[in-house]
Amino acid sequence: MQTSIPKGTRDFGPAEMSRRNYIFETIKSVFRLYGFQPIETPAMENLSTLLGKYGEEGDKLLFRILNSGDFLTNVPDDKFQERASGSFAPFISEKGLRYDLTVPFARFVVQHRNELVFPFRRFQVQTVWRADRPQKGRYREFYQCDADVIGSDSLLNEAELVQIIDQVFRRLNVRTVVKINNRKVLAGIAEILGQADRITDITVAIDKMDKIGLEKVKEELLQKGVSAAAIDKLQPILLLEGDTTQKLASLRSILAASEVGQKGIDELQTLFDYVATFDLNTEVELDLTLARGLNYYTGAIFEVKAKDMAIGSICGGGRYDDLTGIFGLPGVSGVGISFGAERIYDVLLHLDGFPKESLESTRALFVNFGKAEEAYILPVLYRLRNHGINAEIYPEADKMKKQMNYANRKEIPFVVLAGANEMQENKFTLKNMSSGEQQLVSSEELIKILSRHEVI
């Protein structure tokens, strides 16, 4: 009995599904409240859609689909001589599994641009696949939960995304900090340092502030060829103090000479003004060290941390002004966020924050005593289900102990017993499995009690 699944992939049984669906349904319901609509794209995309979008490293992590049929036919003779996987692959593989939801979404927008209603608010909750080395918390197949507004420059979109983040974690009872930065401010910083062409190096270095500290960041910048004078100019920015208003005011004067920097400050100011009027649970703070790896962000950058567990970001996102440009449709601005369901799962597990009763559990099990009792039970069972109560009858008249064990292991909160006595009285014995309490009830009472959503 040797059965296994590919490394980095997982099976999900009912208990995990219940917990995972709790997260997904919470996120999706909040997306819907804000007017976002679902789309789905195929698991497989043409490699021409995927390649070159995730950097050289990303290309290597794509799962490629072997062409169907006689796939070697198109391989030129010299490739058989060469035996180099890299140059062999394009002749035997034209499709790959999606690596994220962003590139397929960009492709979707371009492909369907004439049918879509802009600004287009879409959400997408689907699996993605990456041939990463599997390790704790990193899988080769996992879900992404993305929401994006595309075709609108308004900063109200950014503000509403912060509200969505707040609502999701409020419902999940996870205390969070939303960290906000703006790519234009980073560009402004690079500009006043006289390093406008080095923005990537500088932001990557800034991103490491938390991890390696000021001195090492300065070292790295030096190594990358940023001048000591520029680094000196950078330092006060990295060590900025005060509340958001104070920081923005200081930045505005430091970046006085940079047009893009001023634009970034304006955007941050507008966003923080919106956020100040909202009734939020989450903390929101400006974080200039926040750059995130993704090069396509052009405005706001978001990152969410859980306050009660040391774990990476549990949500992130930002504005990108040219996502669809890679597919030939320039000038379409978008802003989006992505919830990290796997990490949120770990946070909820850590906080014991999942609902106590499985969302996927049956509410009541009817014990099966035999044919006559079955015939007595089935019509009532049918009525229960018509009242929206998830219920089941044990399919055969097995030993009582076995049936009770089944209810226990399936975490079914109520068991209904109907033997000769109950049948004579036209009643049912309802047993609460957690308290052990039993009561004799009519079918009407049974429906009434089991319809209640809390465990009694």
Place this chain on the structure above:
Amino acid sequence: MQTSIPKGTRDFGPAEMSRRNYIFETIKSVFRLYGFQPIETPAMENLSTLLGKYGEEGDKLLFRILNSGDFLTNVPDDKFQERASGSFAPFISEKGLRYDLTVPFARFVVQHRNELVFPFRRFQVQTVWRADRPQKGRYREFYQCDADVIGSDSLLNEAELVQIIDQVFRRLNVRTVVKINNRKVLAGIAEILGQADRITDITVAIDKMDKIGLEKVKEELLQKGVSAAAIDKLQPILLLEGDTTQKLASLRSILAASEVGQKGIDELQTLFDYVATFDLNTEVELDLTLARGLNYYTGAIFEVKAKDMAIGSICGGGRYDDLTGIFGLPGVSGVGISFGAERIYDVLLHLDGFPKESLESTRALFVNFGKAEEAYILPVLYRLRNHGINAEIYPEADKMKKQMNYANRKEIPFVVLAGANEMQENKFTLKNMSSGEQQLVSSEELIKILSRHEVI
């Protein structure tokens, strides 16, 4: 702007998602009512799990994943000389995409047998992939919706599956016929014909009764080497008349000499007895011509047809006594059904049976007249959402016409307008987009009206 997706795959926009989710959610909610619990398995399975389970043809239709990294390293020299795709493939590909949900489920049951609670009632709604030639109604990526009970011989399971089928199509308003047969009866028939070893040929032939008629079926059987005498014995069975009770009675005497045949009749009788006590919308009938291609069925066989559209079966299933045997765990009996969501979609489209209001639509759009109005609107919008009302504000103060067009195209049933007048009166103008009717309302009234689930 050349964007495309692999042939046989599809993008689903919000309108299609709404309709598809209507089907999936209906099916899943009924599964849950009957105590079934969801599981998910990985998209990729080891090829050792998949190969040989779907016949030679099925093996060819598997999508294979190219091994990551330097995949040519493991290919022996002679394979490069040979250049035969079939013998080359195993050295460069170890994983494949799942082809159905049944084999992964069998693998799941064997792999997790010590954690599962038997009888295990699972449902699974996931995509499957087949490298079939795409054509109308046949895709390379599609969903399957399966429910199975594994680890129980009781025919009550079969009966409840019929009830589930009835409930699903009752909720979807699709009139159906559930056709039922039993593999043991077919085996009994083969046995009394003296063709016990030819059961596959005979059932395949019987399966064609509907399509090619009695004479051609007889011809085919002759060609396959079934004796003319045996075929003569078969004829009265194929042409059996009367209601189910009469048919079962006739069959019982025809199959008097076959033990397995008698067992099959007993099972059918028990199932029909159960079904007779149920309050069903669907018609249920015995159909001896029903064999279905799948060889692993050992008891009941189900197939569901829509009464108001000529289309293939929209649901099917049956009992299999040895599903997990292929993975080394023999003797675990199961019974299951699978809903054909793609065909059900076509039936509902044909019958105009989808809900009129998109399930994924925003309920109200707030028109954006500018900053002051926005500030007036945002708190109310927030309250609406807290009341579970999907609502949005147009993100910028674009031309009124553009905003109304957005609402129209997104099929948003209500538009809320708040300009200087409304602000002065602390009210909102609510416009019903289908009737054109407008009314001036307070925020409380707004919440009350928009909370109603029907379109007013």
